[in-house]
Amino acid sequence: MVNCIEVRDLFFSYEEGTQALKGINLDIKKNSRVAILGPNGAGKSTLLLHFNALNLPQTGKVRVEDLEVSKKTEKIVRTKVGMVFQDPDDQIFSMTVREDVSFGPLNMGLSSEEVVVRVESALRAVRIEDLADKAPYHLSYGQKKRVAIAGVLAMRPDIIIFDEPFAYLDPRGKKGLLQILGDLSEEGKTIVIATHDVDLAAEWADKIVVIQEGKVLAEGDKGILIDPYIIEQADLDFPTVAKIFKELPEDGDFFFPMTIEEAVSKIKRIIRRNN
Numbered sequence: 001m002v003n004c005i006e007v008r009d010l011f012f013s014y015e016e017g018t019q020a021l022k023g024i025n026l027d028i029k030k031n032s033r034v035a036i037l038g039p040n041g042a043g044k045s046t047l048l049l050h051f052n053a054l055n056l057p058q059t060g061k062v063r064v065e066d067l068e069v070s071k072k073t074e075k076i077v078r079t080k081v082g083m084v085f086q087d088p089d090d091q092i093f094s095m096t097v098r099e100d101v102s103f104g105p106l107n108m109g110l111s112s113e114e115v116v117v118r119v120e121s122a123l124r125a126v127r128i129e130d131l132a133d134k135a136p137y138h139l140s141y142g143q144k145k146r147v148a149i150a151g152v153l154a155m156r157p158d159i160i161i162f163d164e165p166f167a168y169l170d171p172r173g174k175k176g177l178l179q180i181l182g183d184l185s186e187e188g189k190t191i192v193i194a195t196h197d198v199d200l201a202a203e204w205a206d207k208i209v210v211i212q213e214g215k216v217l218a219e220g221d222k223g224i225l226i227d228p229y230i231i232e233q234a235d236l237d238f239p240t241v242a243k244i245f246k247e248l249p250e251d252g253d254f255f256f257p258m259t260i261e262e263a264v265s266k267i268k269r270i271i272r273r274n275n
């Protein structure tokens with residue numbers, strides 16, 4: 001499989017001196033679902049901002065598809081990588097939802113017919129067609145989040161980055177967002193999210209990258225989420241399901257569930273065996 005993002009020896013310091021990234025190396029494959037996990041302040045947002053050239057590498061390189069991220073390529077990088085910020089209020093500023101979602105594609109210089117097609121399909125994708133003429137500031141947090149996502153989708157990027165997408169969403173909002181993320185993966189998009197939600201990472205991601213103090217502490221499949229060293233070092237928690245199964249006696253079945261679905265199938269096996 002082809003990498004669509006490559007990060008090599010990336011360092012980044014903020015002007016006042018905080019060294020936020022201290023030598024990050026990372027590959028992200030096309031059409032993968034990547035969760036970047038780490039405690040607050042680990043450098044997740046700083047890293048994500050490099051993927052769509054809102055931060056430019058100070059030392060090291062970031063490659064997006066066939067482009068090296070730099071001042072010269074930032075505009076075209078932003079057509080390939082869309083970013084959904086943590087707070088939708090940082091992203092939404094127009095008077096109506098439709099106008100807001102049109103902003104990106106209009107800026108790309110597309111024809112007005114093409115913009116209309118893209119906006120309608122983006123609104124449909126996040127199921128907010130009925131909100132198109134509303135003022136964003138009248139919407140709920142979850143609805144605003146969808147508007148922000150639609151604005152990114154309308155630009156049709158190959159790679160979509162979400163910074164803490166599940167923060168402050170209610171259960172229905174979370175479920176809806178998971179559905180949207182699933183649809184996007186099926187369409188062939190590459191999805192990267194930053195989160196400290198290990199349950200979500202276990203449910204959703206096919207690659208996990210744990211970041212701590214500006215460095216990659218571990219990467220791999222969700223198996224790393226039950227590695228006590230990694231979880232402790234990164235001030236994370238085990239997935240809830242894993243916490244329960246850790247307390248149960250060894251039963252000769254080495255399959256260790258991390259998601260509800262996996263737990264259910266393991267419990268069913270145990271019940272069958274005991275009947």
Ligand SMILES: Nc1ncnc2c1ncn2[C@@H]1O[C@H](COP(=O)(O)OP(=O)(O)O)[C@@H](O)[C@H]1O
Nearest residue numbers: 014018020038039040041042043044045046047
């Ligand atoms: N705009 C900024 N100016 C100065 N320091 C910042 C800024 N943004 C983040 N930092 C610092 O950089 C480090 C990494 O922050 P951040 O990337 O936001 O981490 P995370 O997203 O994992 O919580 C932290 O020490 C944070 O205080």
Ligand SMILES: [Mg+2]
Nearest residue numbers: 044045046163
């Ligand atoms: Mg952050």
